[in-house]
Amino acid sequence: GAVVSQHPSRVICKSGTSVKIECRSLDFQATTMFWYRQFPKQSLMLMATSNEGSKATYEQGVEKDKFLINHASLTLSTLTVTSAHPEDSSFYICSASGQGISRDEQFFGPGTRLTVL
Amino acid sequence: AQSVTQPDIHITVSEGASLELRCNYSYGATPYLFWYVQSPGQGLQLLLKYFSGDTLVQGIKGFEAEFKRSQSSFNLRKPSVHWSDAAEYFCAVGAQNSGNTPLVFGKGTRLSVIA
Numbered sequence: 001g002a003v004v005s006q007h008p009s010r011v012i013c014k015s016g017t018s019v020k021i022e023c024r025s026l027d028f029q030a031t032t033m034f035w036y037r038q039f040p041k042q043s044l045m046l047m048a049t050s051n052e053g054s055k056a057t058y059e060q061g062v063e064k065d066k067f068l069i070n071h072a073s074l075t076l077s078t079l080t081v082t083s084a085h086p087e088d089s090s091f092y093i094c095s096a097s098g099q100g101i102s103r104d105e106q107f108f109g110p111g112t113r114l115t116v117l
Numbered sequence: 118a119q120s121v122t123q124p125d126i127h128i129t130v131s132e133g134a135s136l137e138l139r140c141n142y143s144y145g146a147t148p149y150l151f152w153y154v155q156s157p158g159q160g161l162q163l164l165l166k167y168f169s170g171d172t173l174v175q176g177i178k179g180f181e182a183e184f185k186r187s188q189s190s191f192n193l194r195k196p197s198v199h200w201s202d203a204a205e206y207f208c209a210v211g212a213q214n215s216g217n218t219p220l221v222f223g224k225g226t227r228l229s230v231i232a
Binding site for chain 2 (some may be wrong): 034
């Protein structure tokens with residue numbers, strides 16, 4: 001099946017620093033990747049949609065200058081949380097869809113737990 | 118607008134008992150429906166999905182779900198729950214060609230299993 005990985009799985013950083021989270025499709029070319037955020041005991045909320053080679057489309061209320069998304073290749077998308085603050089602490093999950101796999105399904109990564117001190 | 122409602126925030130069942138988790142959706146066209154399970158601190162695992170055809174869908178781990186268009190529901194069932202089924206369950210709805218459009222998730226139902 002289609003496998004999506006995320007790195008790191010956990011990260012702890014100081015307030016004011018930037019953190020980069022990688023999302024990789026391991027066995028398919030991901031033309032579209034989604035980034036979701038999940039606060040404790042909450043559901044997944046879409047942050048942005050990125051298509052390879054294009055600028056990401058952000059959901060209302062998500063600051064594009066704070067959450068930088070780059071989808072420069074068909075196997076990698078990155079989410080950079082700039083000047084992180086404690087309220088950015090959350091579980092970030094990516095999903096991907098693309099060529100050679102079911103067009104009706106997206107495949108989820110294992111998530112990245114971000115803790116900002 | 119698309120929305121998913123999972124009316125039960127938390128359900129507790131005894132091991133070996135049957136289970137039904139409710140999911141209602143609001144969607145303007147024919148929905149694509151999914152159930153995911155999430156263990157603490159983990160990502161999402163797809164249990165089953167409905168795109169079209171037979172309205173009773175079989176999934177992994179002995180789960181099944183039934184799509185009822187008239188009730189806008191897609192309830193998840195399991196005849197006999199195991200302790201390892203304790204987790205958070207999310208129902209989600211997407212559009213046709215759901216690979217290219219984001220999913221809308223319900224708020225989840227936490228399942229506890231007691232001996």
